[in-house]
Amino acid sequence: MTKHNINFAKATFKDFENISGIDAFERAAFFQEFTDYMKDNEQMNFRFLTTKKGNGPEMWVTSPFNDEPIKCVSLVSNDYLNFTQHPKVKQATVEAIEKYGTGAGASPLIGGHHEYHEMLQKKISSFFNRPPETALVFTTGYTANSATLLALLKKDDIAIVDMAVHASVYEGCKDTNIKIFLHNDLDVLERALKEAQSKYQTKLVIIDGVYSQDGDLAKMREILALTKQYGAYLMVDDAHGIGVLGKTGRGAIEVFDLLDQVDIITGTLSKAFGHIGGFVVASPEIINFLKFQSRQQVFSSTSTPAAAGLIKAMDLIDEEPEWREKLLHNVIYFKKGLTDMKLNIGHTESAIIPVKIGDAHKTGHAGRLLLLAGVYANTIVYPGVARKNARIRTSLMATHTKEQLDLALNAFDYVNQKLHISL
Numbered sequence: 001m002t003k004h005n006i007n008f009a010k011a012t013f014k015d016f017e018n019i020s021g022i023d024a025f026e027r028a029a030f031f032q033e034f035t036d037y038m039k040d041n042e043q044m045n046f047r048f049l050t051t052k053k054g055n056g057p058e059m060w061v062t063s064p065f066n067d068e069p070i071k072c073v074s075l076v077s078n079d080y081l082n083f084t085q086h087p088k089v090k091q092a093t094v095e096a097i098e099k100y101g102t103g104a105g106a107s108p109l110i111g112g113h114h115e116y117h118e119m120l121q122k123k124i125s126s127f128f129n130r131p132p133e134t135a136l137v138f139t140t141g142y143t144a145n146s147a148t149l150l151a152l153l154k155k156d157d158i159a160i161v162d163m164a165v166h167a168s169v170y171e172g173c174k175d176t177n178i179k180i181f182l183h184n185d186l187d188v189l190e191r192a193l194k195e196a197q198s199k200y201q202t203k204l205v206i207i208d209g210v211y212s213q214d215g216d217l218a219k220m221r222e223i224l225a226l227t228k229q230y231g232a233y234l235m236v237d238d239a240h241g242i243g244v245l246g247k248t249g250r251g252a253i254e255v256f257d258l259l260d261q262v263d264i265i266t267g268t269l270s271k272a273f274g275h276i277g278g279f280v281v282a283s284p285e286i287i288n289f290l291k292f293q294s295r296q297q298v299f300s301s302t303s304t305p306a307a308a309g310l311i312k313a314m315d316l317i318d319e320e321p322e323w324r325e326k327l328l329h330n331v332i333y334f335k336k337g338l339t340d341m342k343l344n345i346g347h348t349e350s351a352i353i354p355v356k357i358g359d360a361h362k363t364g365h366a367g368r369l370l371l372l373a374g375v376y377a378n379t380i381v382y383p384g385v386a387r388k389n390a391r392i393r394t395s396l397m398a399t400h401t402k403e404q405l406d407l408a409l410n411a412f413d414y415v416n417q418k419l420h421i422s423l
């Protein structure tokens with residue numbers, strides 16, 4: 001089906017962002033035709049699947065095939081330590097709601113900054129071994145990145161970003177200049193730094209600690225050295241590493257022993273810590289600037305009292321390191337199972353394990369077969385990744401049992417026999 005020069009069989013969401021000759025409402029109607037087409041062709045089956053219970057290594061999802069609830073091994077969650085279900089985190093959350101109620105009431109600047117925000121921010125500062133007043137909480141990890149960058153970087157500045165950073169970073173760079181370098185490519189980064197050296201006021205290199213599609217790590221040491229050499233600053237978004245990686249769970253930055261050297265650390269409260277929210281860790285001056293200058297802090301309410309449960313979740317990183325150990329054990333076991341089948345898992349060093357297939361349609365088919373075999377995993381296609389780089393992305397949890405991982409591995413084996421997805 002082709003209309004407005006768009007072939008539905010080959011189209012992606014991005015093609016509908018801007019279509020000449022039609023307005024936003026017509027575009028939405030046309031997009032509806034596209035999603036209906038995708039559903040009819042079984043290509044949209046696993047988007048917005050409704051789950052019956054909360055997060056866990058197993059989830060009850062409403063089957064896209066017959067609307068019946070089906071029990072699946074879940075490989076879709078970033079709740080790496082399964083703290084969303086930890087009794088002590090739940091208890092702390094309930095107690096905080098009893099004490100403070102359910103909402104913040106206003107944006108932080110004008111009445112919505114409560115004792116629990118202060119306690120959480122202090123906790124985040126001390127978690128990273130920094131003095132008080134060095135952390136600021138945002139409503140999501142997304143806004144921690146986007147609102148911070150929008151406040152900090154303007155027309156005389158430049159963001160030099162690894163091409164694989166999260167969408168929220170790109171959004172945050174809309175008011176500034178941006179230079180994108182090839183993923184982890186030090187030569188291209190150095191060239192960009194050299195070029196920017198005398199041209200811009202602020203040069204901010206932005207990388208992820210753990211990259212969300214491949215699960216690989218930044219070449220952080222080398223990148224930091226180059227950054228300093230050319231008078232630039234470094235920001236690391238470690239959404240997927242904090243709480244999971246490093247000897248004490250401080251994340252990818254701890255893996256490289258650079259916790260006291262990164263200029264701006266951003267993270268999320270929605271993954272290892274099992275809640276929602278984001279944060280920025282930086283110098284007290286930058287934090288003060290963001291409190292007054294970032295639009296999210298000034299014009300929007302932030303965390304609800306339930307966020308006080310996060311303080312317990314952060315304590316548990318130190319008090320119960322066994323969750324990290326269990327996760328690591330699961331990662332090693334699952335990676336071995338996949339590589340024994342000669343599946344291409346790239347260079348992952350985290351709990352995100354991609355199974356790279358390449359072709360988008362084959363990947364969609366693989367996702368469907370997995371679901372039918374009781375395994376819920378995400379199919380990632382363009383624009384999430386480059387067109388030829390489609391994959392099934394899996395993420396593991398500390399609470400996956402060996403039986404659940406074996407079920408998932410058997411399902412991948414079955415898919416491999418059917419679709420020949422191995423190297």
Ligand code: PMP
Pocket residue numbers: 140141142143145165166168208210212237239240268269270276277278
């Ligand atoms: N950074 C990265 C690297 C991410 O993968 C994500 C979430 N997918 C975010 C930031 C945003 O975090 P949140 O879901 O808390 O908004």
